[in-house]
Amino acid sequence: MDSFNPRHHKEKVVIVMGATGTGKSRLAIDLARQFGGEVVNSDKIQVYEGLDIVTNKVTEEECRGVPHHLLGFVDPNVNYTSSDFKLHASLTMDSIISRDRLPIIAGGSNSFIEALVDHEMKFNRRFQFCFLWVDVMLPVLWSFVRVRVDRMVEMGLVDEVREFFNPLGDYSTGLRRAIGVPEMDHFLRADIELVNKEVLVIYLEQAINKIKSNTFKLACKQVQKIDRLRRLWRGKNYIHKLDATQVFLKREKEANKAWDELVLGPSTSIVAQFLHGGDRTSTFFPSSSTFPTIVKNSQTIAFTS
Incomplete structure (x- = not known):
C-alpha cells in the first residue's frame, strides 16, 4: 500500500464531492485504504448523533478499518454551523497530518466545503486541495x-x-x-x-x-452547487469529475468492475499525481466493498453548544 508522504510546502488534503447516493463514502474509504488516509465527514446532517438509518451514516463494517471523524458527535437539538465545521475540520486535519496520515474530506454539504476552502489566507497557505466529484446522471440517480x-x-x-x-x-x-x-x-x-x-x-x-422526492431534489441542488463551485474556483481549484453512471446501471460483480475501472482507478491516479507528482506511482488495489452502499454509524471529537 502506498503511504502518504507529508513532506510538501503545503499539506495535502483530498476532498470527495458529489450528490447524495453517488458513492462518495465508498470512494473516500477506498482512497483512504490506498493512501493511508482518514475520512473527515462534511455532511451537515451526519454530524448529528442519532437517526443512523435516516441520515445514512456509514457502518463500522463499511468503514473497513478506516478511521472516520466528525460523524454522529453533535447533540441533535443544536444548530451546527459552517463556522463550527471550519473549526472542527481544521483541528481534525491537523491531528490526522500529525500522524503522517492523509485527510480525506467527504460529504454532500457543499456549503461546508466552500466555507472550509474559502477560509482566511493563512489557512489556504497551509493546505493544498485535490477535488474529486463523483457524478451520476440524474435520471439514473x-x-x-x-x-x-x-x-x-x-x-x-x-x-x-x-x-x-x-x-x-x-x-x-x-x-x-x-x-x-x-x-x-x-x-x-x-x-x-x-x-x-x-x-x-x-x-x-x-x-x-x-x-x-425530497432526496432527489436535494441531489439536484447539490449538483447545481458543485457546478457553481467549478465556475467560481476556475483557475484556482480544479474539480476532477468522475462519471459513475455505468456503475449504477450494472449489477454486483459487473458494477464493482465498473467502479474500479471508471471511478476508483482514475481517482487513484489523480491522487497519486497530486501527492507525489511525477516522481512516484501508486499501486492500485481494487475495491473490496460492494455497490451500492447503504450506510449508518461512527464517531469522534466532542461538541458543545
Missing part, C-alpha cells in the same frame, strides 16, 4: 434513490423516526431538518391519534414518496 429509500424503510426507518418524533419539535433546527423526519410528521400524528389502519397505510405511502 433518481431510480437509485427510490430503491435506497425503500431499503431504508426495510431497515427500520419508520420506527427510528417514531422514537425520535416530538409533536412540538422544530423542523428548522438540528437533526429534525434531516430528510425523512418532517415528511413523517403527518403519518406519526395520525398514528398517535389512532387513525384507522387503511388511512395510516395511505399516509405512510405519501410520506415515503415525499422522502424519495
Whole structure:
C-alpha cells in the first residue's frame, strides 16, 4: 500500500464531492485504504448523533478499518454551523497530518466545503486541495434513490423516526431538518391519534414518496452547487469529475468492475499525481466493498453548544 508522504510546502488534503447516493463514502474509504488516509465527514446532517438509518451514516463494517471523524458527535437539538465545521475540520486535519496520515474530506454539504476552502489566507497557505466529484446522471440517480429509500424503510426507518418524533419539535433546527423526519410528521400524528389502519397505510405511502422526492431534489441542488463551485474556483481549484453512471446501471460483480475501472482507478491516479507528482506511482488495489452502499454509524471529537 502506498503511504502518504507529508513532506510538501503545503499539506495535502483530498476532498470527495458529489450528490447524495453517488458513492462518495465508498470512494473516500477506498482512497483512504490506498493512501493511508482518514475520512473527515462534511455532511451537515451526519454530524448529528442519532437517526443512523435516516441520515445514512456509514457502518463500522463499511468503514473497513478506516478511521472516520466528525460523524454522529453533535447533540441533535443544536444548530451546527459552517463556522463550527471550519473549526472542527481544521483541528481534525491537523491531528490526522500529525500522524503522517492523509485527510480525506467527504460529504454532500457543499456549503461546508466552500466555507472550509474559502477560509482566511493563512489557512489556504497551509493546505493544498485535490477535488474529486463523483457524478451520476440524474435520471439514473433518481431510480437509485427510490430503491435506497425503500431499503431504508426495510431497515427500520419508520420506527427510528417514531422514537425520535416530538409533536412540538422544530423542523428548522438540528437533526429534525434531516430528510425523512418532517415528511413523517403527518403519518406519526395520525398514528398517535389512532387513525384507522387503511388511512395510516395511505399516509405512510405519501410520506415515503415525499422522502424519495425530497432526496432527489436535494441531489439536484447539490449538483447545481458543485457546478457553481467549478465556475467560481476556475483557475484556482480544479474539480476532477468522475462519471459513475455505468456503475449504477450494472449489477454486483459487473458494477464493482465498473467502479474500479471508471471511478476508483482514475481517482487513484489523480491522487497519486497530486501527492507525489511525477516522481512516484501508486499501486492500485481494487475495491473490496460492494455497490451500492447503504450506510449508518461512527464517531469522534466532542461538541458543545
